[in-house]
Amino acid sequence: MRVPPIDCDPRASTGERSARARVPRGRPGSAVLVGGGVVNLVTALKLVDHGFTVELFDRAPDPRLDRPWHEYGCTRGGGNARMFTVTEADQYSGMVLPDGEGTVFDAPPTGFGWDVRRESVRSVHDREWIREYEDLPWWLADRYETGIHDLNRSAEQGWERLFEAHPVLAGGTHLRRGILRVYSTAESHQRAVSRHDWVGDRLETYTEAEVRDRFPMFAHAGKGRLAGGIKVRGFTLDIHRFVALALDVLQARGAGLHFDSEVTGVDLGGGGTIEGVRIGSESVSARHLVISPGAYGNRLLAELGLGGRVAGVLGIWHTLPDLTGQQHSVKVSRPGRIAEDANITLGTAGGRPSLVVGSGYGFAGTSADNVDPDRVRVIQRSVDEMMRTLLPDAYEAAGGPAWLAHDPVFCVRPWTTTGLGVFDVRATATGRCVVTGGHNTGGFAQAPEVADAVLASLLGEDHPMHHLYAVARSRGSGHPSLR
Structure with a gap:
């Protein structure tokens, strides 16, 4: 039985309309997943658990081969750490430069901006992306952030369900619960207490002296570097180990895993309906497609009419030894610094306890490879x-x-x-094509919720993410939030 196409033009975003539209009933059928980052891996687990036949394709090598970091995307290419808190994927609006002239995307790190693009490469998509960011009004940003946090709360429960369904993903990944957040100024500390009370995730509050006393890793921090802290709900884990174990589970459940296999485009039928994807000269089809290419898929997204929607922001990683037996991973807030925020995640390196440091923001634009190494080194020195x-x-x-x-x-x-x-959904010849991604700092955090939203789309059911993340909601000048 074929699905009547909702919109035959692959460039037209059908958003929440197609997410709820009728799909063929009966056996779940097959799904091709494009992209092997954590979001699509968690989605693949969800689909396999619900009876789908899954084939996953990724341009990078198999993460279990431990190839050089730069051969991988964000999930496996970065440091061996990820963090969940209710406030991941914050709405990063209104970030202006210290002199008030422009936003952080308008200046290089030497000017306390984020721009790490090579000077010779400035695309039209980049300019449009920055303009849309600057046009977002504060009241709408606040509304969006509330919706993001609501999804995070649901994702928190989703993570627990995932760990219950697949205990190896918790037991084998150095899972640590409870996040310490520390602040360099009294103002930022007080503001955080109020904010996290509003969010509803604050567990404890600490003065500067209590931070130094209870958390020995900070005992010798420089004078004036700490103003206080709070503990909030959340957890961290070894993401490299998580990915390897998730792939092992998928493989054991019969999923097809295809690495070093770059998807270069979509195949269209005579009426313009999506029929499959292209890998080199070959065409791969399935009842459903789920595309989550991270920051490196703008050429593929352009074929789907989503070019320029996603830009890349880099962060730097370094690993230190854990000398004091720290019990909680840490978020650091240092307003006014180039490396303003940092995650310090408990992990292991060489079999020994470690602190995995992730910090810095560098705007690469809509071409994730457009990075000036000299500008990145400025961020590196601030992390140092x-x-x-x-x-x-x-x-x-x-x-x-x-x-x-x-x-x-x-x-x-x-x-x-x-x-x-x-979150974009449209008809294929026999089912649905779902595109996900662009979750700012919250792709890992929201992965179970994305998986639930994808499953709902493929079953013809509703999910809040279909509405909040529908591309049409924020596309174009003026951000028409009430569409």
């Missing part, structure tokens, strides 16, 4: 200053500034102008 002043003992034990002599490890995360992820 953060570690040296906040974690001096661990910093020296790791070799101090020696890491600055090497190119930094970084990953490029997919971002949108609004903070809203992309």
